[in-house]
Amino acid sequence: GAVVSQHPSWVICKSGTSVKIECRSLDFQATTMFWYRQFPKQSLMLMATSNEGSKATYEQGVEKDKFLINHASLTLSTLTVTSAHPEDSSFYICSAARIGRAGFGETQYFGPGTRLLVL
Amino acid sequence: AQTVTQSQPEMSVQEAETVTLSCTYDTSESNYYLFWYKQPPSRQMILVIRQEAYKQQNATENRFSVNFQKAAKSFSLKISDSQLGDTAMYFCAYNNNDMRFGAGTRLTVKP
Numbered sequence: 001g002a003v004v005s006q007h008p009s010w011v012i013c014k015s016g017t018s019v020k021i022e023c024r025s026l027d028f029q030a031t032t033m034f035w036y037r038q039f040p041k042q043s044l045m046l047m048a049t050s051n052e053g054s055k056a057t058y059e060q061g062v063e064k065d066k067f068l069i070n071h072a073s074l075t076l077s078t079l080t081v082t083s084a085h086p087e088d089s090s091f092y093i094c095s096a097a098r099i100g101r102a103g104f105g106e107t108q109y110f111g112p113g114t115r116l117l118v119l
Numbered sequence: 120a121q122t123v124t125q126s127q128p129e130m131s132v133q134e135a136e137t138v139t140l141s142c143t144y145d146t147s148e149s150n151y152y153l154f155w156y157k158q159p160p161s162r163q164m165i166l167v168i169r170q171e172a173y174k175q176q177n178a179t180e181n182r183f184s185v186n187f188q189k190a191a192k193s194f195s196l197k198i199s200d201s202q203l204g205d206t207a208m209y210f211c212a213y214n215n216n217d218m219r220f221g222a223g224t225r226l227t228v229k230p
Contacts, residue, residue, distance in 0.1 A: 043210060113162050
């Protein structure tokens, strides 16, 4: 159990377009989903935390109007990169924590990631 | 702010040998969770092991075990009987509300 999927796995887009990335928990309900960004050979940087039915909480330095997050259900969160530019090219990873677990410290289960290339 | 430090950017080990990856963290909290995640070339993050700070007993998962020293804020990962499939980036992570990752250690298992 605890499988998280992401779609698409790979996306190439032109500068100025918007890209939507979906994150789904396939066999469990997720109270909270997280979005990370990872540059080559670097660690994961938390971008935002989203709880179902409420607004996402963004980390300092992350533009909420640039990276729109919608957590519409207990199994789906989406990240939309609006007006993408080449500097937005990166590897985006989502994770999900089970519903009903302790408020902190719950294990996060990760999706396979989405590689975004903006030309 | 909580920080996680992995001081070994790269390590290598011979197949079937044992290797230990180090991790230290900084926190003023008394209750938290620590994790080791593995990221193979596929880039899928895989949970290796989880430790609850209030538990003194070190967590183990088959060939993987940790040495958790709460006072020293140290959380090392020991991999026994290393296998080629263990080749990956290993990230240490601290969680007390949200997850903070170390910079990672690239482990190569040599045949």
